[in-house]
Amino acid sequence: MVDSVFMAELSWPEFKQKMDENVIVFLPLGATEQHGPHLPLSVDVVLPTGVCERVAHEVNGIVAPALPYGCRSQPKTGGGEGFPGTTSLDAHTFSLVVRDVVRQLVQSGVRRLVLVNGHFENYAPATEGVDLALRELRRDGITDVKIVRLAYWDFITKETLDRVFPNGCPGIELEHASLMETSLMLLLKPALVMMEKIPSDGPAHFPPYDLSPVPENFVPASGVLAVAHGASVENGRLLFDEHVERIVAALHEIF
Amino acid sequence: MVDSVFMAELSWPEFKQKMDENVIVFLPLGATEQHGPHLPLSVDVVLPTGVCERVAHEVNGIVAPALPYGCRSQPKTGGGEGFPGTTSLDAHTFSLVVRDVVRQLVQSGVRRLVLVNGHFENYAPATEGVDLALRELRRDGITDVKIVRLAYWDFITKETLDRVFPNGCPGIELEHASLMETSLMLLLKPALVMMEKIPSDGPAHFPPYDLSPVPENFVPASGVLAVAHGASVENGRLLFDEHVERIVAALHEIF
Amino acid sequence: MVDSVFMAELSWPEFKQKMDENVIVFLPLGATEQHGPHLPLSVDVVLPTGVCERVAHEVNGIVAPALPYGCRSQPKTGGGEGFPGTTSLDAHTFSLVVRDVVRQLVQSGVRRLVLVNGHFENYAPATEGVDLALRELRRDGITDVKIVRLAYWDFITKETLDRVFPNGCPGIELEHASLMETSLMLLLKPALVMMEKIPSDGPAHFPPYDLSPVPENFVPASGVLAVAHGASVENGRLLFDEHVERIVAALHEIF
Amino acid sequence: MVDSVFMAELSWPEFKQKMDENVIVFLPLGATEQHGPHLPLSVDVVLPTGVCERVAHEVNGIVAPALPYGCRSQPKTGGGEGFPGTTSLDAHTFSLVVRDVVRQLVQSGVRRLVLVNGHFENYAPATEGVDLALRELRRDGITDVKIVRLAYWDFITKETLDRVFPNGCPGIELEHASLMETSLMLLLKPALVMMEKIPSDGPAHFPPYDLSPVPENFVPASGVLAVAHGASVENGRLLFDEHVERIVAALHEIF
Amino acid sequence: MVDSVFMAELSWPEFKQKMDENVIVFLPLGATEQHGPHLPLSVDVVLPTGVCERVAHEVNGIVAPALPYGCRSQPKTGGGEGFPGTTSLDAHTFSLVVRDVVRQLVQSGVRRLVLVNGHFENYAPATEGVDLALRELRRDGITDVKIVRLAYWDFITKETLDRVFPNGCPGIELEHASLMETSLMLLLKPALVMMEKIPSDGPAHFPPYDLSPVPENFVPASGVLAVAHGASVENGRLLFDEHVERIVAALHEIF
Amino acid sequence: MVDSVFMAELSWPEFKQKMDENVIVFLPLGATEQHGPHLPLSVDVVLPTGVCERVAHEVNGIVAPALPYGCRSQPKTGGGEGFPGTTSLDAHTFSLVVRDVVRQLVQSGVRRLVLVNGHFENYAPATEGVDLALRELRRDGITDVKIVRLAYWDFITKETLDRVFPNGCPGIELEHASLMETSLMLLLKPALVMMEKIPSDGPAHFPPYDLSPVPENFVPASGVLAVAHGASVENGRLLFDEHVERIVAALHEIF
DSSP, X not given: OOOOSBGGGSOHHHHHHHHHTTOOEEEEEOOXXXXXXXXXXXXXXXXXXXXXHHHHHHHTOEEOOOBOSOBOOOHHHHOOTTSTTOBOBOHHXXXXXXXXXXXXXXXXXXXXXXXXXXXXXXXXXXXXHHHHHXXXXXXXXXXXXXXXXXXXXXXXXXXXXXXXXTTOOOOGGGOTTSHHHHHHHHXXXXXXXXXXXXXXXXXXXXXXXXXXXXXXXXXXXXXXXXXXTTOOHHHHHHHHHHHHHHHHHHHHHHO | OOOOSBGGGSOHHHHHHHHHTTOOEEEXXXXXXXXXXXXXXXXXXXXXXXXXXHHHHHHTOEEOOOBOSOBOOOHHHHOOTTSTTOBOBOXXXXXXXXXXXXXXXXXXXXXXXXXXXXSGGGHHHHHHHHHHHHHHHHHTXXXXXXXXXEEGGGSOOHHHHHHHOTTOOOOGGGOTTSHHHHHHHHHHOGGGXXXXXXXXXXXXXXXXXXXXXXXXXXXXXXXXXXXXXXXXXXXXXXXXXXXXXXXXXXXXXXX | OOOOSBGGGXXXXXXXXXXXXXXXXXXXXXXXXXXXXTSOTTHXXXXXXXXXXXXXXXXXXXXXXXXXXXXXXXXXXXXXXXXXTOBOBOHHHHHHHHHHHHHXXXXXXXXXXXXXXXXXXXXHHHHHHHHHHHHHHHHTTOOOOEEEEEXXXXXXXXXXXXXXXXXXXXXXGGOTTSHHHHHHHHHHOGGGOOGGGOOOSOXXXXXXXXXXSOOTTSSOTTSOSSOOTTOOHHHHHXXXXXXXXXXXXXXXXXX | OOOOSBGGGSOHXXXXXXXXXXXXXXXXXXXXXXXXXXXXXXXXXXXXXXXXXXXXXXXXXEEOOOBOSOBOOOHHHHOOTTSTTOBOBOHHHHHHHHHXXXXXXHHTTOOEEEEEEOSGGGHHHHHHHHHHHHHHHHHTTOOOOEEEEEEGGGSOOHHHHHHHOTTXXXXXXXXXXXXXXXXXXXXXXXXXXXXXXXOOSOOOOOOSSEEESOOTTSSOTTSOOSOOTTOXXXXXXXXXXXXXHHHHHHHHHHO | OOOOSBGGGSOHHHHHHHHHTTOOEEEEEOOBOOOXXXXXXXXXXXXXXXXXHHHHHHHTOEEXXXXXXXXXXXXXXXXXXXSTTOBOBOHHHHHHHHHHHHHHHHHTTOOEEEXXXXXXXXXXXXXXXXXXXXXXXXXXXXXXXXXXXXEGGGSOOHHHHHHHOTTOOXXXXXXXXXXXXXXHHHXXXXXXXXXXXXXXXXXXXXXXXEEESOOTTSSOTTSOOSOOTTOOHHHHHHHHHHHHHHHHHHHHHHO | OOOOSBGGGSOHHHHHHHHHTTOXXXXXXXXXXXXXXXXXXXXXXXXXXXXXXXXXXHHTOEEOOOXXXXXXXXXXXXXXXXXXXXXOBOHHXXXXXHHHHHHHHHHTTOOEEEEEEOSGGGHHHHHXXXXXXXXXXXXXXXOOOEEEXXXXXXXXXXXXXXXXXXXXXXXXXXXXXXXXXXXXXXXXXXXXXXXXXXXXXXXXXXXXXXXESOOTTSSOTTSOSSOOTTOOHHXXXXXXXXXXXXXXXXHHHHO
């Protein structure tokens, strides 16, 4: 038998056996989005998948295929749709994908499902997709399912943030393509990080409003919203271990 | 600079440079679907992605992230939704995903796009998605784009089919989880093939109609629609090389 | 009482009596699409309706009004949307029509329903429509319905094909506006066939891929994809009788 | 060349020639709906199609295939969905059908289009469908199209109403399956009218509100909302001729 | 405790108590639409809300927040979308709003719901929205709800019409921004009526068809479809009292 | 002429004149949602409308009718859909409403539009609605429009927060039905605030994940997520004045 935490690598009888054991299934929600000149377009797929893989090992779960295309990028959180390579879905499309995948996983036997988000803009439409799936599943008579939604970056202590940002954290919401994501990529996919290309045109200074069309120079030209300098594999290890540990703890609480 | 045919591994300036060179972009259309007890759920992702990777090398193109969830599986072509692990989208959802990804890739600069299908049920809704995207793009004033749709298995000669099936091909449409897909998987992902689990309950004998709900025993219990015996890495090589060679030839013809 | 196999000609109490007898209801899926210079735009309505009428007589069923507009025509199977007169629905629209008509027929009492397709491009979205209707009907507590989907042209023996095509069949998928459809029209609506206008610019030679926008000369200018010469009322009779006989046999098997 | 006012009977080159002549195209909007025990389910298809056929002869136009399934029947205007045989579309589905058919007809060259309604509930969603089509066509750069919407029964003089209803008209909105529709069917499809089955349980007395779910006895059990007694072929002729004459006059005014 | 008929002014425990008492809930369906130079854009919100408020007082009910944006304005009933300020929803959007609000009110405990329409074009898509909500609610197992739909202007006697229109009523459907609406506004929001701006370019003379695009001068330039002269607070009182009285009577009949 | 900042109170010629002057138009995005036992269901309508009214006075703008129903309430930000009275739209419905209203306002002449949000869950689907409207407007050839999105509560200084929360702010995201909203309501609608009903079961302690179905006791039973004690009209004045002042300043920056 294939021994893998990845659902994609299991045959259907192996998957069925996992269902008979009522394992936790993880669904990473990714995106194909610019992450500056030093990181690849797949950061938002790599990071939640990496977290899911480790957490699944810890809790004996499996990881469903990550959604590689996310909900439309917004300037303040991902740079927006103007960067070549950013390739996104409409919110309604993304919600329907989540609805369908959640519904079909549950129809296949999943009763403990954890959506792990890696792209800020996915959160609201993923919530909608889960709500729509649950509405349908109730009408199908299925009510014994638990669905968790989380963003891995929310599983962090103030202590760790202080260690990673000795001069103070600029705010997690600005951390797009910046120190934290770069550090985590150095840990998980070092070959795809080009440290020498880290730009210095950040951090962005955003007003407390959004404006369409997006004005010139609203977003740093590099696409890095805060500052990536200071990224290191050590910081990546620190962040990753804490994300994993705290998510595992939360899952023990929930299930 | 990262040297990769995978768009996911490029940074946005690298992707932009590819656009400036007007490279061909490949989009593999996959699925998460049962493929018998001897093959993993990801066959329909692995195979078109593998073909795209090689073809992209040949024509200096790049490969966008594969769609990991396909359109609802049908009994005669994939065993249907009854197998645990098969996890599909509604046709409308799938068409919207294709519409959005195609539209955004073109908005990002892609002018030569090739959709490579690995899951039969994707073909019609992918066609719809492309038509919807082109309708929108025309209204955006973009008319200089060429979009190819193909299924890799259609790029095969009668000679090769005769070599692979010395006793006659049962029909490519039955080849789900059977000799051809198993052979290709032996070539591309041998660790995920469990030859000892190849079942013998096929081939299916389907009537010339479809029936809902699906009757008992309509589909072989294993999910293998034809016969996987006879699969070999040599056959995989034969098929793969021909798929690649002929798709490359077609692309030279088109572009 | 009106004695008619056409639901359109029955009053509602007559229809209700049919439901009390649990008769089989047929729904022809048509299109308004070019069929060359010698055949009318309604071929895909006339032929499945004609088959349904005869089969309904044989099995004591009734025929619901045919859908006159089908799913978007594709170049390789119907010439595509470029021919004046071809008037099609988007796939999603077509699926919703099928969903609604199927759901309402079942709500009206139908428990044995047969969709008989006359336009290739309808098949996948009709399948989707049926799946969506059944999903809703299950939630309405209706689970005792059987729905058959078929294309009349699949009900044919090799022997008959050999008789109709003494020089070999070019492939049924190319038979748009060609020998088979022309022969059947000569049988069912001879006044609408203009034999003297049969063109000779076919057969089409299609590559194993699809290309958007459709290149010049991809499709024969006449819209006839194979060859219509050789069409005759005798061939039409041969084909029609076999379609009817084999569909009737299949229905006896199913119900 | 086939000489027919029915688009369905034309080949595509014949249709194209009609487009070159910029003929008026008529689209009948029908329904499959109960019309009492004495009339068939197809009244709302037969009557607007009959009017279109005659008007098309007068103005040298052609008639596109009628929509056989209409928008959900309402109790006060058609008896509602509770009658077996009434088979309707959701309003959104119906609007999308109208949008697609209108858009594709215009894309095929139609510039003068007349929607002739035969089912009250179709009017609002047909208007929506036309508005959606025009919105899309404007974005396609097509602005020289004129689209008329009408219900044939609105083309009537007070004089004729007085002759047809010597004791006063109960209100055209109640005329479902009643004197006017029965008279017109006697003219156009006499074989489908069973005068001996005309019921006497009407007219309905509706309150000035609508109530869901529909209360018992809200609608006469027969489905005839007013009174069909008094129907005659002479009345049908009177009504039909005036409908035709006045619609023709209106079209001369418009085009 | 706040003593208000307006749901918007209640806290949730107060609303819950109303639900425990099974009070009737009113939902006014409004619009933001031109009503001539003498009336504000909110006439279709003010009038049904005013009627609901009084009726709710009489039957001890409450009034949910009015929908301020209605379904697309049509030339013959509201002047059409060409007037600056008219701001409408697509029919599908409006139906979804009604579906969601109705469904959620019922999920919140409402079992007696009355939709009071103030904008003609809302009626059909509101009916659709209610039908869609009830379809969903049945699947949720909720079947003990009664939903009334009405337009306040239908609750009027011939006697009152004769008093208000001594020279004969031009037809209620033409009464847009005319005598009746102006009179009611004089009663309910006198400060928003500018009698000196009442125009004299009406009444409109509409043909029995609709035409797109709308021809020049189809609608009186002022947007008043009939005649507003003769409006008075006395007429407003007469109309309003009768609307209220007759709606109250109808509700006693229904519930 | 009516002198009002409310679009609802203007006649269409008055609105047109405002358009000729290119005034800024404000669209408040509200909700009908529980706000504890001491506040009415309309808090999320009252507050952004109040801010818009004052800001409109300052910048000579007008206020379009507020959307009274918002996007589905989530437990952590509004208590969730379980509270009686909370009445919300699906995200897709809400996005379509925003799309339609924005598109039609712009079609009516608006070129400077400010969406002022009062309900957290509205933000993401409002962004989607604006993006969809702009996509359509670009295809209509309208590109000279500027659309601002903001939440009034983001326009606040740290100094003011410190004054309002002498013991430290618990986080604005928890401020549902708490000190800030209560203070603002004391300023704007004091009659609707029942200070004696302020509960003490908060603040909520939410984990860094979301869970469906929502566990018992996840949300304080009162629906107040933080603490409302300390609310005062003085605090309301402080907050309100700063919101207004800073939004006005931002608008001067933008336009």
